[in-house]
Amino acid sequence: MIRWFEHRQVYSPSRERAARATDLGRPAEEVFFTASDGVKLHGWFFAANPDSPRAHLVLLLLHGNAGNITHRMAFYAAWLSLGVNVFAFDYRGFGRSEGHPSEEGTYHDAQASAQWLKARGFAPGQIIALGKSLGGGVASELALREPIGALILQNTFTSIPDLGGELFPFLPVRWLHRIKYDTVNKLPRIRVPVLVAHSLEDDLIGFHHGERNFAAAQQPKQLLELHGRHNSTIEEDRERYLAGLDRFLAQHFPLSTKSSASKPGE
Numbered sequence: 001m002i003r004w005f006e007h008r009q010v011y012s013p014s015r016e017r018a019a020r021a022t023d024l025g026r027p028a029e030e031v032f033f034t035a036s037d038g039v040k041l042h043g044w045f046f047a048a049n050p051d052s053p054r055a056h057l058v059l060l061l062l063h064g065n066a067g068n069i070t071h072r073m074a075f076y077a078a079w080l081s082l083g084v085n086v087f088a089f090d091y092r093g094f095g096r097s098e099g100h101p102s103e104e105g106t107y108h109d110a111q112a113s114a115q116w117l118k119a120r121g122f123a124p125g126q127i128i129a130l131g132k133s134l135g136g137g138v139a140s141e142l143a144l145r146e147p148i149g150a151l152i153l154q155n156t157f158t159s160i161p162d163l164g165g166e167l168f169p170f171l172p173v174r175w176l177h178r179i180k181y182d183t184v185n186k187l188p189r190i191r192v193p194v195l196v197a198h199s200l201e202d203d204l205i206g207f208h209h210g211e212r213n214f215a216a217a218q219q220p221k222q223l224l225e226l227h228g229r230h231n232s233t234i235e236e237d238r239e240r241y242l243a244g245l246d247r248f249l250a251q252h253f254p255l256s257t258k259s260s261a262s263k264p265g266e
Contacts, residue, residue, distance in 0.1 A: 054253070054255065061086065064135055138181070149193075204229075
């Protein structure tokens with residue numbers, strides 16, 4: 001029962017399709033690719049505007065523990081406004097991806113998504129992994145397994161045992177857990193720029209998780225303090241959120257000019 005309860009709390013996938021990629025009113029690609037253990041995965045690729053000075057960059061979304069990629073349309077629109085490409089995919093067991101979720105499985109899925117982007121023509125240094133909530137645990141492991149350009153942790157916990165112990169203090173979570181996603185202890189080994197974005201009023205993963213993750217990360221790093229609940233960053237603090245991401249990109253990824261920029265695959 002404890003194992004079943006742990007799994008149900010960490011993973012809450014949905015097969016429900018709440019939107020279509022084309023609902024953003026811009027070109028979008030349905031993508032199918034395969035993880036190293038043979039699990040077939042599904043994602044959406046949104047191309048940046050061709051004349052964007054950030055058209056050589058791609059933001060790779062590692063999403064949270066619930067729903068699927070069709071439930072995050074507002075975020076895609078916000079990230080695309082920064083001029084980057086956006087690639088969102090579903091972990092195994094979520095949306096149209098096959099299989100059943102597990103910690104190691106999500107790590108394989110993240111690696112497969114990064115490898116798909118590289119095959120598409122993006123250099124490792126042009127891939128920015130953005131992990132939201134649970135996705136931060138996945139993204140931090142990706143940064144250790146695959147070369148990428150930067151890591152963004154958005155409202156991410158220090159580890160599942162830490163968060164579980166806070167949410168369920170009456171259960172022996174810290175002693176009996178099997179699912180770890182030990183973000184805070186991976187950050188000292190990550191050697192790319194890190195942005196920790198966390199809401200001061202996060203009603204699920206307290207701000208102290210963001211503070212600990214930021215303290216553990218190596219330089220160069222930035223802390224972006226946001227406002228709003230765990231799942232309402234876009235609705236409650238859009239301007240500050242996008243300004244913070246824009247500053248991070250501007251600092252670590254110089255803008256390309258039309259004369260010097262090359263599109264992925266060229």
